Amino acid sequence: MPVHRSGKTLSGRSAVVTALLAALALLLTLPGAASAAQVPDRGTAWMGMGVVKHDGRGGKPAGGISTLATQTEGVDVSSHQGNVAWSTLWNSGVRWAYVKATEGTYYKNTYFAQQYNGSYNVGMIRGSYHFATPDTTSGATQADYFVNNGGGWSRDGKTLPGALDIEWNPYGATCYGKTQSGMVTWIRDFVNRYKYRTGRDPVIYTATSWWKQCTGNYGGFATTNPLWIARYASTVGELPAGWGYYTMWQYTSSGPTVGDHNHFNGDYSRVQALANG
Template sequence: MRDDPAPGRMGCVRSLMAFFRGRSRLCLTGALTGLLMFLSSPPAASEPSGGAPERGSAYMGIGVLAHDGESGSPPPAARASQTEGVDVSSHQGDVDWQTLWDSGTRWAYTKATEGTSYTNPYFTQQYDGSFDLGMVRGAYHFATPDTAGGAAQADWFVQHGGGWSNDAKTLPGALDIEWNPYGDACYGKSQSGMVSWIRDFLNRYKSRTGRDAVIYTATSWWTECTGGYDGFGATNPLWIARYASTVGPLPAGWTSYTMWQYTSSGATVGDHDIFNGSQDRLREFATG
């Protein structure tokens, strides 16, 4: 013997049928009211497609590419007085350093850290692999000023691969400070607050390693988020990001660049860069 179905939609259907037989008006009235409410209400919001990337997944140039994009201009003409380099992160996985060496790449920067919790799982293969082939190598930190202070992030960086040694093959650590891929472009900081954060990072890095960190940035971000602050140019080498055939105007405080990221090439070989000097000068820069 089957139990009668629980009252609900079936019961309402039966009541509607009963109405047409003249025995109930109440359920039909409720059903029509509910139907009208359903038709007049807005559809439920759907989940956004895309959104911010996962924390830790940022890489050098992620904000530059999103805001400035590729210019479509040809790469700068090769000059004997400049030295080709590359920057890599976990997006490249295990890097084929021999191929890069054979193509003329002589220096490399590897992402070591981000914030105060992320470390690059491919760091050892990338950092040591370039060194073993004879490249001059360095490490960079992707700054997230909205998650922790500058000094704390400098400590995390030094403790996880961002140190420096005077061996003529290790470049000073680089601070990657650019558009926030996870939210507000300036990480929710005022221009003066951003300058203070950067200063805290640079001061702590210098005290821990004895070297002034390189600053990687884009001119338009620097203008927007620091107000065109010009106080770091005398001490900290500039790594300028601009995807074009010319480097364009530099951020306030610098009259020349040390390195230039001139294109973002994607997942396999890393982004291409130029050191503004010969290979001998590159080793001198590494030595400090």
């Protein structure tokens, strides 16, 4: 009899385990159930990460673009690219670059020196960008962190004003838990603080669909902040409210291991003009 009771107990445990596994499998099929496992580590975001997820990778423009006649090729990179072969990019026609410097107030690009200085050393005009996380600290606080860790500007003719990368939240709610007016306030605090620290209005990098959703298509930054638009298609498409033209267009992404390619809306002299302020 004891053996029989033990057998029943083991059999019962087996049934319980089977039932639990079945329940777990069912839960994992529910919408959002696996989202926690898909959240990337803080600091790993890269410019265009949300664009790839929401709009796809796209391809090189095929024509029909309402821009200036000449476009100047540029790239943006982050720690995902590691040590960049800048000479190879220069020889392919790339003349300007943006390098991720910071994210939130908790991350600094470990490859920043090689990327920022390396692009400069081959002759490129370069700048740095900050990946915004409006749900972690204030806009002014993040602007200070950015400037203090590679986001500054100097009138040397080779340094572009810093760029605020404001796009889909890879770590949680699309709009970082902010109302549209709250998001506008956060961005305003960042750009005002950046200008106070550097004397330059930062570039704003975003996508029109995100901007509409999360700022209510606010047009108040268009008169001061150059627009860097992200859209992976054959044309740049609709711009956010207020901006009548874009300064830069991120037109395709090869993913975090290769980097993204961009057009500057004008010839090389226009890139120099932005650098000189």
